[in-house]
Amino acid sequence: MTTVKPEKSFVKRALSGHASIGLLAGALIYLIAITGAMIVVHDRWQRWEQPNMVETGEYLSPQAAQASLDQVFARESDLPATAHLYIRMPTEDLPRAVVTTDNKAWYIDDEGQVVEREAHTWTEFVMALHINLTLPIVWGMILVGALGVVLAALLVTGVLAHPRIIRDAFRLRTRHDPQLARADWHNRLGVWTLAPMLAITLSGAFIGLSYAGAGVLAQAYEGGDIEPVYATIFGDEPEHDPAPAPAPNIARALEKMQQDFPDTFPTYVVVHDPRTQGQFVQIIAEHPRRLIYGDAYSFDSSGEYLGRVGISDGEIGRQAAASTYKLHFGDFAGLPVELAYIGFGLALAVITATGTTLWLRKRQRKGFETRRLQAMWVVVVWGIPLALVLTAWLRFVGGADVPLVSSFWIGLGLALIGAAVRPEWAPARGARNVLAIAIAATGILHLIVLRPSDPGVWLIDLALLATAGLVWQRRAVSEEARPTSQAQPASA
Known part of the structure; x- marks a missing residue:
């Protein structure tokens, strides 16, 4: 009996497809x-994007919060009624x-105007790119959560696969062959940041996949209704009465918070179904020195206290679930932790970039055709941050309503197609230099044109200039795969 072997070209196409899927997963992790x-530091980016807005300081009086309701309702008199109103x-x-x-x-402003x-x-x-990849929120968060699980597995198996982890913990051959330098940066960063990176990725996976878990529980116990599942953690809402009513007395609710819970810090006032008989007010308040995002205190429309959800002192599972947000986003212990989390995110980007580059070069040495994949990876590594910079320019030039999502994905998609068709158009050095110039120009033009008065905004612009300088410098860790005309022999 004769065995028919598959065509070699077919096998190579299949392997190329497999590699492309792996490249896509790596690109999404890099983007995240x-x-x-x-x-x-998204709060600081908001101030950078609108640098000269009126600021109220760290306190808004209950009377100003109350006055803002009438102001907003008057502004939106010709718009559909809102189901929820939030005062941040x-x-x-x-x-x-x-x-x-x-x-x-x-x-x-500080008078509620x-x-x-x-x-x-x-x-x-x-x-939105980070949280749900700009996809519909449920499916996007599930995908990001799944990528978090994959990333956690990669981090653990990567460390376990390194037999000399202790001996080589501080070995960096940055002056040697670029491939060795990449490998050292990839391995060292993976080891140095393992513990915090696992905490960040697993908490992110929990947040993303909670949608899938809630859906399963809803199907099993609530006939498909997901609201009762979330109510076990975040509390539920009373039955709605749509009959008209005056605006609620949120000033009294805030005053009651100050009197009865002086150790908390209100971050949001939420009015559910405003100006109806079924309306009620919730004040989300942080608890100092706690990892939970806060607790929800409920008030009726006259400002009388009804009770709280119990996130701060309820079941341990509820407290744990409410603690994942600050743990994942680094929103605790102030600026030192924020700077550390920025470092962890950039380290993960370097780990992803160098890891995929090492993999592509290894395939190249084994005789596989990787020119196009290498060119596409150059676009990912340098094109994603460049696309983020260009969308910022688009927002400043085109206004707040310019379509950023479609512009980002279409531009990135066209660049990837161009790299696949003409890989010689995607040199790593040129792409890196373009990115450095774009980042520097953004910081300089922002300072000159918008003239921000806030020193905190100046620091963002100075950070952009420093980042541009780092990107401009040629470093082995950042020198990405360059397309080559032919693969090196396997023994190279």
Whole structure:
């Protein structure tokens, strides 16, 4: 009996398809790492995007919060009624009060007067890239959560696969062959950041996959209704009565918070079904020195206290679930932790970039054709941050309503197609230099054209200039795979 072997070209095409799928997963993880490092300080990016807005300091009086309701309702009199109204209280990182409805968001001053529309759409876009890859929220978060599980497995198996982890913990051959330098940076960063990286990736996976878990529980116990599942953690809402009613007394609710819970710090005031008989008020308040994002205190429309959800002192599972957000985003212990989380995000980007480059070079040495994949990876590594910079320019030039999501994905997609068709057009050095120039130009033009008055915004621009300088420098760790005309022999 004769065995028919598959065509060699078919096998190579199959392997190429397999490699492309792996490249896609690596690209998404790299994108999540870059945007994750950025949104650690998303409050500061909001101030950078709208640098000269009125600021209220770290306190908004109950009377000003109450006055803002009438102001916003008057502004939106010709718009559909909102199901929820949010007042974001000012904080140290973002000393601006914002009122958000289902229609728009408005900055208010310290007297509750609307001063301008909130329009930090670029910052929101970067956050959406990290949280759900700009996909529909449920499916996007499930995908990001699944990538978090994959990443955690890669981190653990990568360390276990290194037999000399202790001896080589501080070995960096940065002056040797670029391939050795990449391998050392890849391995060392993976080891040095393992513990915090696992905490970040697993908490992110928990947040993302919680949607899938809640859906399963809803199907099993609630007939498909997901709301009762989330109510076990975040509390439920009373039955809605849509009959008209005056605006709620949130000033009294805030005063009661100050009197009865002086050790908490209100971050949000949420009005459910405003100006209806079924309306009620929830105040989300942080608890100092706690990892939970806060607890929810409920009040009726007259401002009388009804009770709290119990996130701060409820079941241990509820407290643990509410603690994943700060743990994942580094929103605790102030600026030192934020800087550390930025470092972890950038380290993960370097680990992903160098790991995929090492893999592509290894395949090249074994005789596989990788020119196109290497060119596409160059576009990923340098093109993703460049696309983020260009979308910031697009937002400043085109206004807050410019379509950033489609512009980003279409531009990146076309660049990847171009690299696949003409790989010689994607040299790593040229792409790196273009990115450095674009980042530097962004910081300089932002300072010159917008003239921000806030020193905190100056620091972002100075950080952009420093980043541009680092990108410009030729380093073995950042020198990505360059397309070559032919593969090296396996013994190379």
